[in-house]
Amino acid sequence: MRKALSLFLMAVLLIGVLGACGPKRDVQQPKGNDQKTAEQDKKPEKLVVWVNDDEKQKQALKDIFQKYTEKTGIKIEMVAVSMLDQTKKLALDGPAGKGPDVFYQPHDRIGDIVLQGLADPVDLGDAKGEYSETAVNAVTYDGQTYGVPAVVETYGVFYNKNLVPEAPKTMDELMKIAKEKTNAAKDQYGFLMEAANFYFVYPFFAGYGGYVFKNENGKYDTSDIGLANDGAVKGAELVQSWFKNGYIPKEITGDIMNGLFTKGNVAVAITGPWNIASYKEALGDKLATAPLPVLDNGEHPKSFVGVKTWMLSAYSKNKAWAVDFMKFVTNEENSLHYYEVAGEMPANQKALTNEKITNDPLIAGFAEQIQYGEPMPNVPEMSQVWEPMGNALQFIAKGDNPKAVLSEAVKTIQDKIAASGAGK
């Protein structure tokens, strides 16, 4: 009985292996898609567009999509999918033929998206000049542009006019404010920022010559990390001095900073425009914004710029029209409409310098800072940078030697990149 059974199982396996000769098909690579101009392409009935799941943004986009339908006759089917979930969903829906033509992602995910083969490059063509240079650089990966930039975002200085009449223009002025206004025992601070968060601290590294990955002609060299070079160390020493002098408590978190600022206990805070609404509610017209103060070497701190981008799904069957649509959504007029309804700064250069924005006291500072900023690297290796650098900043806050700490962090980043399977 046993013998018979084992024989039988072997037979089944054999049949299985022999039978599993796989699908019959010609082994050839799927054809690359050539983007034709919109005129040659057949007009589709509709385009499916994934937008971020946010009420204000959806409302703004609805008007713009309506206009596109009036102009071209193509229906736009708007599907709300949270930005954070879109790539996961696309990786499953795309191959199944249920995916969108156009989706919406922050530019720093581009490397991951291209690696997974989810997006196709977009030829911006003549429209390239319409977008701010930073935004175009942000969506450039391996020398090609992936997507059409829609929204730019960076951080800047918020200040409370009750405590300081003018924004600090230079680092020295800021230090003077910190020195005069800080009284930690009473929870009064002259200057606060999330100084143990690499995202916010990077500008002070970069202003002295630090960089994450060397960038040449739109390509990042991930083997060349500049986070422990002399410039980065100088920036780290500056950050450490804030902790040493007791200007910034090392337990600072975003929540605590926001709480103190809205209570009116903080003169100057460095954070992003997403806090405008809650700060304004608390301080009213005493709230003002400005770009980051100039460093002692005369350089502007180079803040990280994030660019939210319309991207072209690799599974789209109407690529040419999808590109036409993306350019329409991000043109000057529509970018401004989107800014007015959703409150996000446009990547469109003309819209960004429009007086509607430059005259808005709470946005002007950020709009100016965008020019000094540089896009967050969009290579997949970037995901290995955040944690070691965050840890390094914790050690720096505690008072460890910046150079030693940063060298360790860079070593860790390199190890992590190697261990993550890059280049294999």
Next chain:
Amino acid sequence: MPEANVRHRPAVAMALSLLFAGLGQLYNRRYIKGILFLIIEAAFLITFYNFLNIGLWGLVTLGEIPMLDHSIFLLIQGLVSVIIIAFAVALHVANVIDARNDARRRQRGEPFPSLVESCRNAWDRGFPYIFVTPGLVMLLFIVVLPLLFMVSLAFTDYNLYHSPPRHLLNWVGFDNFKNLVSIPIWKGTFFSVLAWTIVWTVVATTMQIALGLFLALLVNDPRIKFKRFIRTVLILPWAVPAFVTILVFAAMFNDKFGAINREVLSLFGLSVPWMTDPFWTKVALILIQTWLGFPFVFALFTGVLQSISRDWYEAADIDGATRWQKFKSITLPHVLYATAPLLIMQYAGNFNNFNIIYLFNDGGPAVRGQNAGGTDILISWVYDLTFTTNNYNMAAAISLIIGLIVCGFAVYQFRRTRSFKEEGNI
């Protein structure tokens, strides 16, 4: 009454049925049954041939052409195919055994039951199986299939740089496990995280059980008044969602702004670095887990204590036993005997207590020269690997190790408790 037929061989019937279901039954001259089996097997093959073909091919190769073959889909189809084949094999074996039994009956010349009778027999004998089958099938697809998928991933190179649809996955055998204990970046972290995970599990769980037991005994004392009120108060930490409690505690433990340092410890002139020193973070975590975990244990023990017969204690009093002896020889064995399996589940639960580690300090504070935070346990480290660095293969490998540890631990303990029971009552 058919006569005995010595020339009718069971082996032949078995071989025929093995070849194709129903043939052996036909040889036994059970025509209706034979044809029925033939039809079922043929239908199965026709229906599933394509699916199984692609599935098995996909399981072996994981696809051949990027962008056209999606390794993940093929892997899942392959696993489903294996499950279907396992079902088919089970049925096929049943058909072979049936052919053998019928052939032996023919040999001995016993009568066959009629169709109606055999149906009734099958219904009577197979009743429990028939009712369990739908649930079992569901279980296979809801529980077993995802588990198999996770286990399979541990043997592939599925990471950021090998993500479908653009890239295919490959089978890499035990490479991930080898890397885990050989590549420095993984090795140092893995062992230090494992050590803390074990310490955390043992200390935190034991503390919550000890506190629960202590309070249950206290409240159970006949001299205590307002028992119901006190019990209600002590259950409260369990009633508030742990999620909320942990976040509130995280704010309270903040070194500079938290209430604990500010309002309480400042009275004694102390300031403890709860969030910035790994040792104190561990202390805080264990204290919070004790607070969150004791009400369940307390409720459990309170129930058990009610059921201990008073006679035991009276007999002990007559023998002149001390309080401690009574506790050690009567109360404790009774309580542990009744609750051991549940207590083991507490240990297993804390081993994988992701919520508290992640929400309290996100596994921090950082430790120099280590790739996980100072208080990361295995499961929160796996989370990090999966969601921040897309090392799915490593995450699956570590998850597999976690699963094996928890399984081994639980199996061993359950067997211990059973042997504990078999030793009879005290």
